Amino acid sequence: MEPHTIPELLPGTLYLLILRSLSRGPLHGYAIVKRIKDASREGLRIEDGSLYPALNRMLVKGWLTSEWGVSENNRKARFYRLTPEGRRQLDTEAGEFDRLVRAIQMVMRTA
Amino acid sequence: MAFWNEIGNRVAWLFRRSRFDREFEEEVRFHIQARADELEQAGLTGADALRQARREFGSTLRSWEETRSAWQMRWLEDLGSDLHYAARSLRRNRALALAAVGSLALGIGANTTIFSVAREALFSQPSCRDFQSLVQISVGGNTWVPMSQYRFLEDTHAFDGLAGMNIQMVVNWRDGNRSYRLAGTRVTGNFFEVVGIPVAMGRPIERSESNVAVITHGFWTKHLGGDPNVVGRTLALDGEPYTVIGVLPRDHRMLAGFGFTPDLYLTKDPGEVMLYARLPRGMTRQAAYTRLQPICRELDRVYPDVNRQWAKEVRLSAVGGVERLQEGGQEAIPVAAFFVMLVVVTAIVVLIACANVSSLLLARAFTRSREFAIRMSLGGSRGRLVRQLLAESLLLALLGTGAGLLLNLWLTSLLSGVHIPTPLPIELVIQPDRMLLAYSVALAFVVTLATGLVPALKGTRAGIGGALKEGGRQAGPAGYALRNALVVGQLAVSILLLSVGLLFIRNLMYATSFNAGFDTTHTLVATYQTVWGSYTPRKFAALVDTALDRLRALPGVEAASPASAVPLNPFLAFNRPGGQFRPDSGSRTVRAQYNSNAVGPDYFRIMGIPILQGRAFADSDRIGAPEVVILNENLARRLFGNSNPVGHTLRFPNNRDARVVGVARNCKYVTLGEDHASAVYEPFFQQNHSAFAHFFVRTRSAPETMVRKVDETLAGLDGGAAVETHAMGEVFAGALLPSRLGAAILGSMALFGLLLASIGLYGVLLYATQQRIREIGIRVALGATPANVLAMVVGQSLRLVTAGAGFGLAVAAIAVRPLSMFLVPEVRPADPMNFVMVAAVLALVAGLATVAPTARALRVDPAVALRHE
Numbered sequence: 001m002e003p004h005t006i007p008e009l010l011p012g013t014l015y016l017l018i019l020r021s022l023s024r025g026p027l028h029g030y031a032i033v034k035r036i037k038d039a040s041r042e043g044l045r046i047e048d049g050s051l052y053p054a055l056n057r058m059l060v061k062g063w064l065t066s067e068w069g070v071s072e073n074n075r076k077a078r079f080y081r082l083t084p085e086g087r088r089q090l091d092t093e094a095g096e097f098d099r100l101v102r103a104i105q106m107v108m109r110t111a
Numbered sequence: 112m113a114f115w116n117e118i119g120n121r122v123a124w125l126f127r128r129s130r131f132d133r134e135f136e137e138e139v140r141f142h143i144q145a146r147a148d149e150l151e152q153a154g155l156t157g158a159d160a161l162r163q164a165r166r167e168f169g170s171t172l173r174s175w176e177e178t179r180s181a182w183q184m185r186w187l188e189d190l191g192s193d194l195h196y197a198a199r200s201l202r203r204n205r206a207l208a209l210a211a212v213g214s215l216a217l218g219i220g221a222n223t224t225i226f227s228v229a230r231e232a233l234f235s236q237p238s239c240r241d242f243q244s245l246v247q248i249s250v251g252g253n254t255w256v257p258m259s260q261y262r263f264l265e266d267t268h269a270f271d272g273l274a275g276m277n278i279q280m281v282v283n284w285r286d287g288n289r290s291y292r293l294a295g296t297r298v299t300g301n302f303f304e305v306v307g308i309p310v311a312m313g314r315p316i317e318r319s320e321s322n323v324a325v326i327t328h329g330f331w332t333k334h335l336g337g338d339p340n341v342v343g344r345t346l347a348l349d350g351e352p353y354t355v356i357g358v359l360p361r362d363h364r365m366l367a368g369f370g371f372t373p374d375l376y377l378t379k380d381p382g383e384v385m386l387y388a389r390l391p392r393g394m395t396r397q398a399a400y401t402r403l404q405p406i407c408r409e410l411d412r413v414y415p416d417v418n419r420q421w422a423k424e425v426r427l428s429a430v431g432g433v434e435r436l437q438e439g440g441q442e443a444i445p446v447a448a449f450f451v452m453l454v455v456v457t458a459i460v461v462l463i464a465c466a467n468v469s470s471l472l473l474a475r476a477f478t479r480s481r482e483f484a485i486r487m488s489l490g491g492s493r494g495r496l497v498r499q500l501l502a503e504s505l506l507l508a509l510l511g512t513g514a515g516l517l518l519n520l521w522l523t524s525l526l527s528g529v530h531i532p533t534p535l536p537i538e539l540v541i542q543p544d545r546m547l548l549a550y551s552v553a554l555a556f557v558v559t560l561a562t563g564l565v566p567a568l569k570g571t572r573a574g575i576g577g578a579l580k581e582g583g584r585q586a587g588p589a590g591y592a593l594r595n596a597l598v599v600g601q602l603a604v605s606i607l608l609l610s611v612g613l614l615f616i617r618n619l620m621y622a623t624s625f626n627a628g629f630d631t632t633h634t635l636v637a638t639y640q641t642v643w644g645s646y647t648p649r650k651f652a653a654l655v656d657t658a659l660d661r662l663r664a665l666p667g668v669e670a671a672s673p674a675s676a677v678p679l680n681p682f683l684a685f686n687r688p689g690g691q692f693r694p695d696s697g698s699r700t701v702r703a704q705y706n707s708n709a710v711g712p713d714y715f716r717i718m719g720i721p722i723l724q725g726r727a728f729a730d731s732d733r734i735g736a737p738e739v740v741i742l743n744e745n746l747a748r749r750l751f752g753n754s755n756p757v758g759h760t761l762r763f764p765n766n767r768d769a770r771v772v773g774v775a776r777n778c779k780y781v782t783l784g785e786d787h788a789s790a791v792y793e794p795f796f797q798q799n800h801s802a803f804a805h806f807f808v809r810t811r812s813a814p815e816t817m818v819r820k821v822d823e824t825l826a827g828l829d830g831g832a833a834v835e836t837h838a839m840g841e842v843f844a845g846a847l848l849p850s851r852l853g854a855a856i857l858g859s860m861a862l863f864g865l866l867l868a869s870i871g872l873y874g875v876l877l878y879a880t881q882q883r884i885r886e887i888g889i890r891v892a893l894g895a896t897p898a899n900v901l902a903m904v905v906g907q908s909l910r911l912v913t914a915g916a917g918f919g920l921a922v923a924a925i926a927v928r929p930l931s932m933f934l935v936p937e938v939r940p941a942d943p944m945n946f947v948m949v950a951a952v953l954a955l956v957a958g959l960a961t962v963a964p965t966a967r968a969l970r971v972d973p974a975v976a977l978r979h980e
Contacts, residue, residue, distance in 0.1 A: 029138060030145040048142060049169035052135070053177035060124075060181055062116045071141070073148065078138045085113075 014046065014054050016097055019063065019082065019090040026081040028071060029055065055080060063089050124182040135178060139171050189495075193502035201506060207475070208507065211468040211562075214867055215511025218461035219554055220518025221860065225457050226550055227523050229450035231541045236431040237366045238359075240307025245430050246396060247366075248273075248386040250407050251416075252424035255383045260414055260421070261299070264386070267406050270399065271391045272305035274298065275384025278367050282377065283642055283833040285347040286334075289826065292640060292833040293330070293374040295348070296365075297381035305389050306366065313342035313357030321378050324348065325357040330374040346375075350642040350831050353377055362540045366430055387430070396427045403427070445932060449853070452930070456611060456860050459604050461558070463867045466597045468507060468562040470871055473594055474878050476500060476570025483571050497567045504563025512555035519547070569593060591879065595911060598868075598875045602915025602953065603922065605861070605868040609949045610923040611930065612854075612861025617945070618934045619854035622847050628778020629678070630719030631839040633669075635814040636677055637806040637825055641832040648799035652734075654828060655795070655804055659711070661824050662808055667817055669809040672711035673795045677805055678780050679843050690764025694750045701750050705789040706780040709798045715775060717809040725757035725773030732794035738769040739794060746789035747774045769793075783850070786936040814838040853933060865952070868915075869960040876908055876964035887968055888976025897969055904968045908961040916953055920946055 021027065021035040032055075033046050058064045063086030071077040082090070124131065146164035151157060168174075201208040236242050250256060256264075258275075265273045275298070282295035302308075303315035303325070316323055324346060326335070335341055345352045365371050366387065390399050407422035414421070476483075483496055523541040639658070646654065655673050662671040689704030712728045715721070723744065732739055740761065747756045756771045763769065780788050795804070806825065810817045815838050822836040880887075887900060927940040934940065 028141070028145075030142045047169065048146075048167060049171075049174040050177070052138070052174055053181055056178045056181040060117055060120050062113070062120060071145070073145075075141055075144065076137070077141050077145075078134070 012093075013097065014050070015058060015063075016090070016093045017044070017046070018051075018054060018058065019086055019093065022064070022080055022082045023087070023090060026067075026069075026079040028069075028077040028079050030077075032080070058086070061089075062086075118184075121182055121184050125184075125187075131179070131182070132175075135175055139168070139174070143168055189498070190502065193499050194506055196499060197503040197506045200503065204475075207471055208510075210870075211471060211507045212510045212514060214464040214467055214870075215461070215507065215558060216514035216518060217863065218457065218464040218867075219512050219515025219551070219558070220522065221863075222454065222457035222461050222554070223515060223519040223547060223551055224522045224526075225450065225453045225856075227519060227541050227543070227547055228526060229454065230546060232370055233447055233450060234431075235364050235368070235540075237368060238308055238362070238364045239366065239430070240309075242429075242431045244390045244392070244394075245306065246388050246390060246399065246427040247430055248388050248403070249424070249426045249428070250386075250403075250410070251421040254385050256386060256421075257383045258380060260410060261384050261386065263410055263413060264406065265299075265301075269388075269402050269406055270394075271389040272301060273386060273388045274302040274305035275381060275386055276302055276366070276376075277381035277384050278365075278371065278373060280381065281640060281833075282348045282375075282379075283350070283640060283831060285350070285831060288830065290831060290833040291334075292638070292835055293348075294372075295324075295379075296373040296376045297379045298376050299381070299384065300378060302376070302387075306387060308363070309360060310357040311360035313355070315357055316376065316378055320356075322351060322353050323356045324353045324375045324377040325359060326355055326375040327359045327363060327372060328361040329372060331358050334374070348377060349379070350645065362542065364540060368431070388427070399427055400425065448929075449933060452611075452933075453856060456608060456857060459608055460860050460864045460867070461554070462561070463601050463604060463864050463871070464511075465558055465561040466601045467867055467871045467874070468504070468558075469566060470594050470597045470874060472500070472504060472562060473566040473569065473597075474874070476566045480570060487571070493571050496571045500567035500570060501559065501563045504567075505559045508555045508558040508562065511558065512551050515554075516543075516547075516551055519543075519551075565593065594875050594878070598871050598911050599915040599918065601868040601871045602912060602957070603919035605864045606916055606919025606949055606953060607923045607926060608857075608861040608864040609952060610927050610945060612857045612859075613945055613949055614927060614930055614934060614938060614940055615850070615853040615857040618938045619847075619850045621935055621937055622783050622850040628720065628776060631843060633810050633812075633814055634717055634839040635808050635810065635818060635821060635836060636839055636842055637808070637821055637834055637836040638677075639804050639806060639825055639832060639834055641802050641829055643802050645831065646801050648801045651801045651804075652796060655800070658806065658825060658828055661828075662806060662821060665817070665820055665824060667811050667820075669811055670713040670717050671806055671808045672713040672717055673709075673804045674711065674714055674807055675709040675795065675798075675800065675804065676707075677842060678708075678778070679783065688764065692750055692764065693762035694756075694759060696760050696762045696768055703746060703749055703789050705746055705791050707791050707793065708780075709793045709795045709800075711795045713809075714792070714807060717807045718778075720778055721776045722773045723776055724755055725771070727773060728792075728794045733796040734799075736797070738767070738797060739772040740769045741773040741775050741792040742771055743775050743788075743790040743792075744777045745787050746791065747771075749789065783847075783935050814840075850935075865956055869956045872908070872911065872957055873960040873963065875911070876904065876961060877967065879907060880904060880964045880968045883968075884971055884976050887971045888973040891971060892973035892977070900968050900971070901965060904965045905961060908957060908964075912954065912957040916950055919953075920950065923949070 017036050018032055021032050021039070027035065029051055033048060033051060036044055036046055055064065055066075059066060063083060064080045065083055066078050066080050068076060069079045143161070143164045146167060147157075147160040150160035150163050155163060239245055247254070250260075250264075256275075261273075261275045277297045278294075280295050280297050282293050284291045284293045298316065300316065300318045300320060303310075304318060308315060310325060311328065313325070316325055326341070331337060331341060335344075338344065341355050341358060344355045346355060347353075363372075365373065367385075388399070390396070394402075403425055404422060407425055410421040486496065487493060520543060523543070527541040641651070641654075659671050659673065662668055688707060689702070691700040691702055693700055710728065712730055712732070715727045722741070724747075725741070728739070728741070742750070742756060742761075750756065750761065751759060756774060759771050760768055761771055775790075775792065777788075777790075779785060780790055806821070808814075808817070808821055818836050818838060822834055825834045825836070826832070887895075887903070891900065924941075924946065927945075930940050
């Protein structure tokens, strides 16, 4: 079952967004939400409640690993890191997403 | 790949579930705290910021549930709870559970044991290094070659080593003042090196060593008391000192296969050897063959032999596994077929047991159909119910298989190391292994589906409304039909089992009654072997004469005679030459193969073999006197037709002429199963013997009482000679072994199958009667007599039994045909008498199974029955 809590996101894009935001290094859950919010200039918001199920599904699939560390303000936090498999997944999903968006745009402009 | 990673991750998660909850809580707390910190920086007060952050996060419970479900394997957890529930429901029905597990365990125990034994006897790998690159070589269509030819082949260095062994040798071991016959395998010096046989203690035999021996674990423990300092000990073998240099491990499996186990390996000129070659790395057998061909042609040039050409029929065969069996040819087929039959028979028993369990589960599923209907009407899915019912049969199958495996371990440990009473030293080393485990798991799976699937599907199919309306009391016609079909099937296959079992029991009865053509009740036989080379034929003949005189002088001995072969004994077997005979040395030739035995004058009297025409041998038939022979009836008829052969001359295939002086009645020579076998007797003293003789002794009292006397008398003649004395009946145990084994296993399987089938019949009849108590009550109230009720129940039983017996007999009549290969010719599989007996036994047992249900039906009191709910 895909997360249904963010209807404004295209199905499956949540994984893509998480993978992309982790591609520059490990982050904890809140930082992922923040990175996506900031990068989209608040255009995209991930519901906090649906973030953790998604992260855990990705752990099961072996795209991510997690470890406990210390946050920027010295609190114990759980950091997620991309695995090589996760990086491959990011590449394929990003490519697919690009093709999809371009196709939709083409339809919007010409049809 | 990714799939398995995922499963692995999930399974790993199962083990840290409690940590997961704690960590999730901590992570969410951090998340909310981080958001609250941010909100506080934006200007909210601490408490407001925290409240706001919590609100934004939403329901932590839902998030927790969704997160958790990311990891869960629903089916696994469901299975756990299903099994738990099944265990509870089986505990409540202890009788059912015990009956089901017990019958499955016996069936599976028998089946896996046969599997283990067959695997060990037929497919085991010999103890050696890399058996794939080791091949057995036969040249000139013969697996045996003389030593000079062996040396020639080895000197070519065509392979990474060529070794030879001779398993057929007997060595005399002198221990204290007694000598024993040992099965000693003589090997070439490089044998251990080429084959790569692991030793448990000491070291293997090395090239150019002499007078050393490696002993087997069995010989070490049984004859040397497991002496820990055995390495270095000296054994007097055939009058020479041999140093024990190594002990083989307990699970040593010899290259010869089939459980053949000698007492020791020793370096001594083997005379002739079987060849084993180690192929160089990467060389295929085809390439090895191509390399061997020209060498064999060279061999033909160097050692020309009129009787065989070495380069003809060159063959390289595997030394282990299925391949050895395929290439084993003639000898292996009946053995393999016998095991296949045993596996099939025991599998049928498992099936009958399954049918019983299935029938019990079916009955239960129908009585519970009201519960199922309620659960389905409340939204429970049928799949879920089916799974739950299957969990019950899975549990039963697992318990049954587990108990069966324990039975298997116990039985095989009994069988393993048992010295099978054959003159051949055969011992099987049966150990549980992964194959057995895999086989059992597969069996458990099959049993689960066979017992559970149909009851589960049928039991849950009843429509919601129907089951509730009927009150769940009636099984419905579908349920009856299915259980009836199961019982008919059970009865039919138990007919098949009974037919097979009966044939083998009759075979055993026939074999034991021993119409082998001679009398064994007052006979004993001593096998006498002097150290090779210590007598000339003339001196040995004098020794045998002395031995006979001393034996005859013993009180209680009626007669004594030497012989070169013991009938019905594969190890002391007859020579079986054959070729063109020329009666009256004329031009007419008759081709025949015959069993040859050299016997003394009293042999026929001792064995109770009547001389039908002419005379027995006389003391005067010795070297120098005219050569004479006695034929058996079969050969006399083949050579001379109906005319009297006595006085005629016969030219043997080797161009020797001998005069026929008598015709002896036919008897069995090599196996009880043989038919129309030919035999030639020659006078013992007209042949050259120099080391070996059997003494046949006829006693006045039971032969067992004379064994020691005879043994001591013979042992006193020459201390170096090995003597082994047994009552004749014991010696024939080997010949009877296949019949005994077959009768014991198949007879007990047949009885067991019949028992299970009759329990099945009993269960169905009793259940049907109980379901119809109300109906019977009404009938009785309306005036049905006890005779009518009787007819009702007995009629049902009769219908089932007739149908089962009909199917069973039809199948059995065809299926038992090929069994004739295991039976003596006098027991014919097609004999209608067999089937009459089988049907009678089944009718009797079925009758017994009907008694209780009938009694129950007759006891029905209409007043009680009408209130019966």
